[in-house]
Amino acid sequence: EIVLTQSPATLSLSPGERATLSCRASQSISTYLAWYQQKPGQAPRLLIYDASNRATGIPDRFRGSGSGTDFTLTISSLEPEDFAIYYCQQRSTWPKLPFGGGTKVEIK
Amino acid sequence: EVQLVESGGGLAQPGGSLRLSCAASGFTFSSYSMHWVRQAPGKGPEWVSYISTSGTTIYYADSVRGRFTISRDNAKNTLYLQMNSLRAEDTGVYYCTRVDWDVDHWGQGALVTVSS
Numbered sequence: 099e100i101v102l103t104q105s106p107a108t109l110s111l112s113p114g115e116r117a118t119l120s121c122r123a124s125q126s127i128s129t130y131l132a133w134y135q136q137k138p139g140q141a142p143r144l145l146i147y148d149a150s151n152r153a154t155g156i157p158d159r160f161r162g163s164g165s166g167t168d169f170t171l172t173i174s175s176l177e178p179e180d181f182a183i184y185y186c187q188q189r190s191t192w193p194k195l196p197f198g199g200g201t202k203v204e205i206k
Numbered sequence: 207e208v209q210l211v212e213s214g215g216g217l218a219q220p221g222g223s224l225r226l227s228c229a230a231s232g233f234t235f236s237s238y239s240m241h242w243v244r245q246a247p248g249k250g251p252e253w254v255s256y257i258s259t260s261g262t263t264i265y266y267a268d269s270v271r272g273r274f275t276i277s278r279d280n281a282k283n284t285l286y287l288q289m290n291s292l293r294a295e296d297t298g299v300y301y302c303t304r305v306d307w308d309v310d311h312w313g314q315g316a317l318v319t320v321s322s
Contacts (some may be wrong), residue, residue, distance in 0.1 A: 147307060154309060195241065
């Protein structure tokens with residue numbers, strides 16, 4: 099079983115700052131990684147697939163990178179609507195789609 | 207517009223059963239595989255189950271295998287999740303989702319509470 103570990107658990111930042119979120123897989127998953135954003139009371143929303151491809155309609159301030167076991171989601175300049183919880187999801191075991199534990203990006 | 211609408215959630219006793227339904231519209235339901243994903247209160251999403259377009263290929267998370275059954279009725283454009291032997295840890299919001307790799311669609315979720 100491949101385990102995804104996200105860090106940090108919480109990131110306290112101010113609007114306009116850069117956010118860097120990490121997701122580490124317990125074994126190589128190539129680039130079979132997706133990132134999701136979730137706001138309270140809403141379903142998760144796909145941001146990034148294949149580690150670095152933005153989903154339709156996702157602003158270019160969201161950037162995904164990495165391969166193998168180490169992945170990063172970078173938000174270049176936080177907008178007020180970006181404060182949310184972010185989850186990574188590994189897709190190397192498609193159609194089984196486990197998620198990581200999440201990183202909460204909160205307003206400092 | 208793709209729409210997924212879950213129903214059938216509610217309160218169940220431990221050991222009890224519930225059946226969730228997901229009504230799909232805005233796309234050719236029979237052409238897409240589907241998933242159920244759940245989320246316990248204050249926790250991250252957990253993938254639960256997958257069903258192929260025809261229903262012949264099915265997968266379950268270890269946590270629900272043997273207790274939950276996924277199925278679909280392509281004539282009715284509806285996805286189902288039969289949940290038996292419910293436990294307190296099955297409490298959460300259950301989403302039906304269509305995951306197309308580069309785009310996905312989620313329902314609004316159905317709340318399931320397992321408590322005596």
